[in-house]
Amino acid sequence: MDFGFSREEVLFRDSVREFGERYVKPHWIELDEGKYSLLDLIPRLAEHGLVGLTISSRYGGSEGSFLMAAIAAEELAKADPSLAVPVYFLLETAWPFIVQRYAKDSVKEEVLPRLVKGEAWIGIASTEPQGGSDVAGERTEAKFVNGKWLVTGEKSMVTGVSIALKLPYGGGFVTITRTGPLEARHRAITTFLLMVKRNGVVNEGIETREWDEWGRHGIPTNYLKLNNTPVDPDFILGEVNNGFKIAMEGFNVARTIIGAASIGSAMWLLEQGREWIKQRVVFGKPIASYQSISFKYAELHARLEAAKLMVYKAAWLADKFYSGDPAVSISDVAAAGAMAKMLAVEAAVDTGLEVMKWFGGMSYFRETPIARALLGILSYYVGAEGTQNIMRLIIARQVIGREVE
Numbered sequence: 347m348d349f350g351f352s353r354e355e356v357l358f359r360d361s362v363r364e365f366g367e368r369y370v371k372p373h374w375i376e377l378d379e380g381k382y383s384l385l386d387l388i389p390r391l392a393e394h395g396l397v398g399l400t401i402s403s404r405y406g407g408s409e410g411s412f413l414m415a416a417i418a419a420e421e422l423a424k425a426d427p428s429l430a431v432p433v434y435f436l437l438e439t440a441w442p443f444i445v446q447r448y449a450k451d452s453v454k455e456e457v458l459p460r461l462v463k464g465e466a467w468i469g470i471a472s473t474e475p476q477g478g479s480d481v482a483g484e485r486t487e488a489k490f491v492n493g494k495w496l497v498t499g500e501k502s503m504v505t506g507v508s509i510a511l512k513l514p515y516g517g518g519f520v521t522i523t524r525t526g527p528l529e530a531r532h533r534a535i536t537t538f539l540l541m542v543k544r545n546g547v548v549n550e551g552i553e554t555r556e557w558d559e560w561g562r563h564g565i566p567t568n569y570l571k572l573n574n575t576p577v578d579p580d581f582i583l584g585e586v587n588n589g590f591k592i593a594m595e596g597f598n599v600a601r602t603i604i605g606a607a608s609i610g611s612a613m614w615l616l617e618q619g620r621e622w623i624k625q626r627v628v629f630g631k632p633i634a635s636y637q638s639i640s641f642k643y644a645e646l647h648a649r650l651e652a653a654k655l656m657v658y659k660a661a662w663l664a665d666k667f668y669s670g671d672p673a674v675s676i677s678d679v680a681a682a683g684a685m686a687k688m689l690a691v692e693a694a695v696d697t698g699l700e701v702m703k704w705f706g707g708m709s710y711f712r713e714t715p716i717a718r719a720l721l722g723i724l725s726y727y728v729g730a731e732g733t734q735n736i737m738r739l740i741i742a743r744q745v746i747g748r749e750v751e
């Protein structure tokens with residue numbers, strides 16, 4: 347067992363840290379206030395090999411590992427604790443990886459080189475108005491008509507549709523559709539890379555609007571309605587009626603990187619808290635001298651450290667699985683990803699709430715940016731890429747068995 351990073355990983359961490367300090371940190375508040383656009387940062391992220399980190403060099407990618415992805419997400423979140431930039435990074439790591447794994451060669455050759463250059467977007471369109479947790483019960487329908495798939499339905503929360511529509515090439519979403527009766531559940535789910543814009547041309551039957559979010563304003567989440575939206579048969583991922591497993595693979599790795607991003611944001615929060623409690627004097631002493639504060643600090647520090655180790659372990663297991671290690675199964679990767687997200691996000695939310703209390707009344711005003719980080723982390727606490735209860739369900743299935751259902 348080795349708890350240290352390799353020399354290559356240390357160099358990579360330092361280079362992302364420097365990138366974050368230089369290009370992200372100066373803009374994170376403007377980004378969160380809508381005064382600076384993520385579109386201005388995407389080319390820089392691409393130049394640094396941070397778009398599609400795990401993509402093969404065949405398509406111009408950096409061939410990074412999931413452990414490197416976790417390292418990068420943590421560092422980017424220290425520079426943008428409201429999480430807009432880390433969310434962009436993690437979506438463009440997890441979902442293009444799935445496209446690389448399951449799309450036809452012609453599709454990969456067309457889209458992935460554009461993605462790594464920051465000219466295209468690949469996200470996930472899963473959640474529907476009747477409940478995002480039950481992916482096997484999704485209703486968006488795909489019908490094969492005259493040599494094309496036509497997709498109709500509603501996807502209620504889809505991060506990045508507006509960005510995909512603004513990028514020069516455009517982009518698509520790993521879209522979960524039904525290709526058989528509802529009763530067939532996951533056995534009738536097919537996954538497509540549904541392009542909302544391809545080669546500069548917006549697809550037909552697309553209706554979208556941005557939600558007005560409480561936090562992480564630097565990256566929009568949209569409502570997306572599809573009305574007979576055509577999908578070229580080449581853009582199917584894997585096989586018809588076999589898409590459920592494909593989507594789950596994407597969620598597994600996305601959750602691990604979310605864990606890393608939440609840890610990075612929480613570490614920034616704790617660092618702000620540390621500086622503050624050492625210099626804030628109340629009743630004649632720095633508030634760090636009160637054990638109700640210093641013990642809580644110690645506890646949060648330990649929880650973040652433990653959650654971070656779980657994140658690294660989940661990333662390490664994903665790397666083992668995808669490099670063909672027979673000792674690691676996909677359910678090990680799924681359970682570890684769920685544990686990483688559950689522990690990291692909950693430790694991060696508790697850190698945000700506690701640090702806000704340490705800052706007292708001033709934490710409630712925009713001049714103190716603590717709440718921006720907490721609101722970003724909350725997106726993962728309430729839902730994005732699976733709720734905290736669903737993380738518990740995945741873990742329980744793995745450690746107790748199917749009886750939990």
Ligand SMILES: Cc1cc2nc3c(=O)[nH]c(=O)nc-3n(C[C@H](O)[C@H](O)[C@H](O)COP(=O)(O)OP(=O)(O)OC[C@H]3O[C@@H](n4cnc5c(N)ncnc54)[C@H](O)[C@@H]3O)c2cc1C
Nearest residue numbers: 470471472473477478479503504505725729730731733735
């Ligand atoms: C900022 C943001 C960005 C997002 N981006 C995307 C995106 O890009 N693509 C996308 O597809 N989705 C996206 N989502 C949606 C997200 O994935 C869903 O919110 C999530 O999957 C939960 O779905 P739901 O909100 O419909 O909640 P529901 O499924 O309706 O669940 C409601 C509550 O019931 C609980 N619950 C449900 N089933 C069970 C059960 N079996 N046992 C115990 N408790 C249960 C849940 O934990 C939750 O607390 C985003 C969400 C947010 C907040």
